[in-house]
Amino acid sequence: MSPRAMLFDLDGTLHDRAATLRAWLAEHAARFALPDGYAERFVELDDFGYRSKTEVVPQLVNEFGLPHDPQALLDHYSGHMAHAVPMPHAHEVLRELRSRGVRLGVVTNGWPAVQQACLDRCGLTGLVDDVVISKSVGLSKPDPRIYELALARLGVAAAETWFVGDSPRNDVWGPQQVGVRAAYLPTGHGLGGEVPEVVLKDLWGVVGLG
DSSP: OOOSEEEEOTBTTTBOHHHHHHHHHHHHHHHHTOOTTHHHHHHHHHGGGTSOHHHHHHHHHHHHTOOSOHHHHHHHHTTGGGGOOBOTTHHHHHHHHHHTTOEEEEEEOSOHHHHHHHHHHTTOGGGOSEEEEHHHHTOOTTOHHHHHHHHHHHTOOGGGEEEEESOIIIIIIHHHTTTOEEEEOOSSSOOSSOOOSEEOSSGGGGGGOO
């Protein structure tokens, strides 16, 4: 049976966060004349976006002995979404699913202004039916209630829905707690004890989910 709805994570799933970060880091390094190795170390400490930049940047300033005020570097990071790009196949996948009548939602942790800017910049806003952002609703993945809220807002049941994402805990374990099947996209942390129903090769594999 074809799914009635698909819920997607944003960063690392519909948004190619790794590509966005690389583009911003190139500009960042040039603007502040940062040394070789800075960008690679930033990516390492960033941990796929799960570590606060208020911790990452001061550590980098200390490690590299930089003359810069950490706040100046942080302020520049605030504009990194100007480089945001969609994940390969994101537009094609969403359009194909919509043509089949599948309801589409995004469930993402983060701040509303930042995540909405990401959606807009990536050209994703008009391709989905609903967006649930954690700081807007007072719930964060993997709290089961955020998935239940997303299902209710789309008017669909868990059994007829897939969740697609790159976080083993937030996008596999979490949705499964409410009966939603999970398709894992391996662009972030590796699986631990989580067992998704499907491991995707790339985002295009979503169109084959049944």
